[in-house]
Amino acid sequence: MNRKVVVTGLGAITPIGNTVNEFWDNLIKGKNGITYNDRMDVSNFQVKIAGLVKNFDPLKYIDKKHIRKMDRFVQYGLSSVSQAIEDSKLDLGKIDSFRVGVFTGSGIGGIETFEEQVKTFLEKGNDKVSPYFVPKMIVNILSGWIGIIYNIRGPNLTYVSACSSSLHALGEAYLAVKSGIVDVAIVCGSEAPIVPTAIAGFENMGALSKNNDPNSASRPFDLNRDGFVISEGAGSIILEEKEYAEKRGANIYAEIVGYAHTCDAYHITAPEPEAKSIIYAIKKAIENIDIDEIDYINAHGTSTPYNDKTETFAIKSVLGQKAYKVNISSIKSMIGHTLGAAGVIESIATILACKNGIIPPTINYFTRDPECDLNYTPNQAVKREVRVAVKNSFGFGGHNVVISFRKV
DSSP, X not given: OOOOEEEXXXXXXXXXXXXXXXXXXXXXXXXXXXXXXXXXXXXXXXXXXXXOOOSOOGGGTSOHHHHTTSOHHHHHHHHHHHHHHHHHTOOXXXXXXXXXXXXXEOXXXXXXXXXXXXXXXXXXXXXXXXXXXXXXXXXXXXXXXXXXXXXXXXXEEEEOBTBTHHHHHHHHHHHHHHTTSOSEEEEEEEEOOOSHHHHHHHHHTTOBOOOXXXXXXXXXXXXXXXXXXXXXXXXXXXXXEHHHHHHTTOOXXXXXXXXXXXXXXXXXXXOOTTOHHHHHHHHHHTTTSOGGGEEEEEOOOOSOHHHHHHHHHHHXXXXXXXXXXXXXXXXXXXXXXXXXXXXHHHHHHHHHHHHXXXXXXXXXXXXXXXXXXXXXXXXXXXXXXXXXEEEEEEETTTEEEEEEEEEO
């Protein structure tokens, strides 16, 4: 089967907005969501900033009796799923529950619960460890909760590939709909890593920016970039087979027209310098697309020295001179790096760029890097028709994922 797959619902919980509309409005305004990290005591940390979700109330979306059984990453994820289902206007009660799939991605899962319960174990003993420890912590529990709450009995899968996790989930959901395994797919990426152990780990490996100015620390493709800013949040996307969506009169945001994933087979954290696997993934994700139609690339753009120049090199290697005519941007400049949730959250921005004809900017772009010489849509959003947009995500372990979207 070779069915067309479309996007019919969106949901978002992010450092610049807890709804899709708020998130998008702030993106195109170039709003910075990075702030001082008041979630924890940072006095002994070099890094004192983060992308924090603000004014979040899970009771808007989740039954109170369930909340104490859920890690923060599950609460974020379920809240974004609730938004996306409402946005899609799907009546799940009238759909064969075996024809709906759930596909989630998270790099770390319930690390807040893990840290809390290990501390309890060490300080108070094994009998004080919560009986909810394991089902709050495990990465797949978000997809499990979605199935439980919405009575979905179809494929229910979780993808863990570091910062590529949720884009893998989106790509595999696309294949499930395209091949006829399901008619509807609920896709969610969620992460809540703002805890001491996670920050210590990233800080000690030198991955985080040492710049504690929230207004300049996350600066993808800028010459003076020095690391990413850790962040949190969730995004959800509803996929449907196109005819199925059209028959019920769904609002269609965009169509997915390509997906590919590869492995660098090179290093546990660093990208392969010649970007051979990234280049291959981009080529495969756009192989059925006229490259002259590509108007926008939502970059992985982490603000790390090696990622940004490697991604730039890969884009130029695939598109040639066309690379200089494409708008590129990294919304990590505004929201920081949401790790495993990044693929879906950033895909929402990519989809809305197609839908609305506006390219969100790369803010904090001050100094040109000779090795990063493309149009990164610096500091201001740009109005432009986006016929086809490409989304890149790359993760530790050498995981590369690319998805392409077409305007409808």
